[in-house]
Amino acid sequence: MNSVPATELNDGNRIPQLGLGVFQVPPEETQATVELALAEGYRHIDTAAAYDNEDGVGAAVAASDIPREEIFVTTKLRNSEQGYDAALRAFEASLGRLGLDRVDLYLIHWPVPVGGLYLDTWRALERIRAEGGTRSIGVSNFRVEDLEAVDGECEVVPAVNQIELHLRHQQAELRAWHDEHGVATEAWAPLGQGASLDEEAVAAIAAAHGVTPAQTILRWHLLIGNVVIPKSVTPSRIRENVEVFGFELTGEEMATLAALDSGARIGPDPATFAHD
Numbered sequence: 598m599n600s601v602p603a604t605e606l607n608d609g610n611r612i613p614q615l616g617l618g619v620f621q622v623p624p625e626e627t628q629a630t631v632e633l634a635l636a637e638g639y640r641h642i643d644t645a646a647a648y649d650n651e652d653g654v655g656a657a658v659a660a661s662d663i664p665r666e667e668i669f670v671t672t673k674l675r676n677s678e679q680g681y682d683a684a685l686r687a688f689e690a691s692l693g694r695l696g697l698d699r700v701d702l703y704l705i706h707w708p709v710p711v712g713g714l715y716l717d718t719w720r721a722l723e724r725i726r727a728e729g730g731t732r733s734i735g736v737s738n739f740r741v742e743d744l745e746a747v748d749g750e751c752e753v754v755p756a757v758n759q760i761e762l763h764l765r766h767q768q769a770e771l772r773a774w775h776d777e778h779g780v781a782t783e784a785w786a787p788l789g790q791g792a793s794l795d796e797e798a799v800a801a802i803a804a805a806h807g808v809t810p811a812q813t814i815l816r817w818h819l820l821i822g823n824v825v826i827p828k829s830v831t832p833s834r835i836r837e838n839v840e841v842f843g844f845e846l847t848g849e850e851m852a853t854l855a856a857l858d859s860g861a862r863i864g865p866d867p868a869t870f871a872h873d
């Protein structure tokens with residue numbers, strides 16, 4: 598079974614550096630998928646209210662023999678539930694669906710700057726943490742200006758910013774800001790939602806190490822310090838994606854992969870995205 602190292606967060610808590618993302622995992626498949634991942638050594642699951650599968654995640658945690666404190670569960674607040682009171686209510690509803698009495702990390706899913714509510718929302722997350730509902734709080738898809746606003750006007754610095762980050766969109770500016778302020782960088786779409794697997798440069802490096810393209814890319818993320826949450830429902834891929842701790846990449850290979858950055862996004866622009 599695979600053992601995943603942890604990254605220490607700015608609040609002293611520890612997050613397993615690799616977890617399973619369950620975006621687009623159908624609700625009826627979620628429990629079995631998470632159970633399989635737990636059996637393969639995953640100890641970190643990333644869900645969201647908007648994924649409609651928190652109950653499957655909670656059912657897998659409940660069915661497992663692994664002690665609750667050894668499994669790191671993240672969920673996220675829907676865009677339509679931003680605002681102080683709405684966030685408090687939405688958090689309770691997430692806990693209810695998960696069947697848990699606390700989570701490990703609660704994130705604001707998107708900043709929705711046009712709504713102007715993320716600072717009030719963040720203050721609700723500070724309260725949820727203070728009351729023990731979650732061990733850590735963080736944000737997702739926040740831009741430097743959003744992070745600056747939270748840093749300037751609120752008490753707690755986010756532990757994590759979960760952002761779109763893959764070989765074609767390496768997020769140098771945000772990663773530098775995170776490093777300077779002690780915020781952990783968590784990469785969503787770490788495999789470019791599958792597109793990065795077809796890069797020729799990746800195939801060559803994978804062949805040189807006798808590993809797969811997915812393993813090469815995940816290793817690159819880990820070596821630059823990212824927390825990663827690759828998604829799969831396929832048992833062989835779930836296994837493959839966690840077997841990434843037994844090899845290194847050379848400086849030259851890291852430079853080749855760094856050079857693939859083009860700034861191109863796959864997902865929505867956080868400046869304008871407001872959909873639920």
Ligand code: NAD
Nearest residue numbers: 618619620643737785786787788789790791811827828834
């Ligand atoms: P990803 O980069 O993890 O790609 C997933 C896809 O890659 C899978 O559907 C599968 O087709 C393919 N894949 C996975 N492992 C493979 C392997 N070993 N070999 C071949 N193909 C493989 O993309 P993602 O699901 O968008 O992102 C991962 C997680 O990030 C999500 O599940 C979710 O938890 C999170 N996420 C967060 C946000 C956000 O706004 N915070 C947005 C999107 C995703």
